[in-house]
Amino acid sequence: MKKKLYFSLWIALVSCAQKTEPDPQPKPAPVASFAFAEGEYYAPAALTFTNTSQNATAYAWDFGDGTTPVTEASPKHIFHQKGTFTVTLTATGPGGSQRMTKSLTVKENPEYRLELKLKDGLAGGMLGMLANGKSALAFEVTLYDKAGNPIPAASAVKLYDNGSELTSSVFKTTAEGLHEIQAKGYGISSNTLVVNARKDAVFEVVRIPLVFHLMYKNDTWTTADLQQMIDYVNKLYAGALYDDTSPKRDPNTVNTYIEFYLADTDPTGRTLPKKGLDKVSDDPTLYGTGSDPLVVKNALAASWNPTKYLNVFLYNSQYPNAANGAYPTLPADKPLKGVGTGIASSAKTSYGVYWPGDFRIDPVNYFPAFAHELGHCLSLLHVFQEGNCNQDLDYCADTPVFLFEEVNKGIVRNACSGVKFLGTNIMDYGVPSSGCFTFDQRTRMRHILDWAYDLPTKINQTRK
Numbered sequence: 001m002k003k004k005l006y007f008s009l010w011i012a013l014v015s016c017a018q019k020t021e022p023d024p025q026p027k028p029a030p031v032a033s034f035a036f037a038e039g040e041y042y043a044p045a046a047l048t049f050t051n052t053s054q055n056a057t058a059y060a061w062d063f064g065d066g067t068t069p070v071t072e073a074s075p076k077h078i079f080h081q082k083g084t085f086t087v088t089l090t091a092t093g094p095g096g097s098q099r100m101t102k103s104l105t106v107k108e109n110p111e112y113r114l115e116l117k118l119k120d121g122l123a124g125g126m127l128g129m130l131a132n133g134k135s136a137l138a139f140e141v142t143l144y145d146k147a148g149n150p151i152p153a154a155s156a157v158k159l160y161d162n163g164s165e166l167t168s169s170v171f172k173t174t175a176e177g178l179h180e181i182q183a184k185g186y187g188i189s190s191n192t193l194v195v196n197a198r199k200d201a202v203f204e205v206v207r208i209p210l211v212f213h214l215m216y217k218n219d220t221w222t223t224a225d226l227q228q229m230i231d232y233v234n235k236l237y238a239g240a241l242y243d244d245t246s247p248k249r250d251p252n253t254v255n256t257y258i259e260f261y262l263a264d265t266d267p268t269g270r271t272l273p274k275k276g277l278d279k280v281s282d283d284p285t286l287y288g289t290g291s292d293p294l295v296v297k298n299a300l301a302a303s304w305n306p307t308k309y310l311n312v313f314l315y316n317s318q319y320p321n322a323a324n325g326a327y328p329t330l331p332a333d334k335p336l337k338g339v340g341t342g343i344a345s346s347a348k349t350s351y352g353v354y355w356p357g358d359f360r361i362d363p364v365n366y367f368p369a370f371a372h373e374l375g376h377c378l379s380l381l382h383v384f385q386e387g388n389c390n391q392d393l394d395y396c397a398d399t400p401v402f403l404f405e406e407v408n409k410g411i412v413r414n415a416c417s418g419v420k421f422l423g424t425n426i427m428d429y430g431v432p433s434s435g436c437f438t439f440d441q442r443t444r445m446r447h448i449l450d451w452a453y454d455l456p457t458k459i460n461q462t463r464k
């Protein structure tokens with residue numbers, strides 16, 4: 001009884017309140033609505049979205065292409081890629097929120113073509129690198145219109161490595177194996193370039209004593225002269241002449257784990273008065289090149305046991321191109337393309353480097369040349385070919401094939417593949433930029449150190 005009375009009283013109070021404060025106006029619910037021009041769209045497709053929403057004060061647009069949503073009422077948007085996209089407008093007002101979605105399809109643009117290539121003029125010129133996270137390959141993307149004219153490519157063009165977007169056009173990786181690099185944008189894809197990223201190798205350091213036989217009258221050569229050259233050569237053979245960011249560094253550059261040093265003693269064990277220097281002649285004759293028969297004969301007479309020393313013959317010449325390096329030879333069961341087999345080269349001629357004596361100490365021009373001649377002694381052939389693009393006559397797949405005539409055009413070479421590259425290989429003639437040995441060149445040199453006759457290597461201390 002008592003309970004019922006309280007209930008009635010409460011009803012009466014509520015009724016009274018409703019009469020004194022009028023009902024609030026119902027807030028109208030927003031209606032999300034938009035339109036865009038009907039038609040066929042080709043990437044890059046620029047569209048304007050006209051907002052026709054009602055009862056809304058704020059808008060959020062999601063274009064469905066991975067770009068950041070925007071809040072303008074009637075935005076413009078560019079779809080850079082091909083695909084079908086769901087555009088969502090969320091309209092918000094005092095009465096709540098509503099969404100509207102519409103889908104649209106953007107097609108590949110037949111007006112454009114994307115071309116991906118290695119960046120012109122940089123070192124290397126090959127699609128190969130070390131998978132060490134430091135070695136770098138730079139790419140260049142060009143967008144062409146229908147007429148084949150290059151046009152500026154928007155930042156919307158991205159590079160992909162095996163399908164994953166790259167953040168830079170300079171590619172580095174620690175993942176060994178093949179990498180398919182492709183550019184995409186404007187709804188189109190470029191050609192694919194396949195990069196081979198190899199794991200670097202580590203070898204035992206081989207140290208080779210050098211003796212310079214002074215075969216003409218000249219007392220000015222000093223140990224310090226020679227040491228300065230050897231220090232440079234060793235830095236080059238260690239792959240340390242250029243750092244990873246240098247445009248002169250081939251991305252296949254390796255440490256060869258080969259070191260040279262000046263011999264301390266002669267074959268009888270006597271200490272050399274000038275370390276690394278053996279004076280054998282006062283001959284004043286001025287020669288042309290190291291292949292002059294008398295130079296070869298004198299060198300053979302001056303040569304020390306090639307299994308104990310690597311011989312360098314300093315002869316009297318003023319010809320700057322007269323340096324040369326003899327090729328080694330291998331046992332018949334350990335062949336290497338481009339290298340003779342079956343007989344020690346020293347049995348026929350003097351093995352070693354022929355070095356024109358007036359080719360004096362000049363770090364820019366002559367130090368790399370000396371490293372080059374030592375490269376021949378360790379089996380390397382020139383990286384340029386003689387008149388034929390169909391042969392790779394240095395037998396190293398990671399050096400570009402190019403014609404000898406390129407050598408005289410400057411240090412940027414045109415490879416037979418069409419790539420322009422800086423001639424950085426030490427087995428090139430691009431002296432101002434040369435300072436690299438590649439992975440495959442090292443493989444050859446290490447085979448020579450393991451098996452060749454005529455070198456002061458481990459095998460030749462135990463052979464016979």
Ligand SMILES: [Zn+2]
Pocket residue numbers: 372373376382
């Ligand atoms: Zn050469």
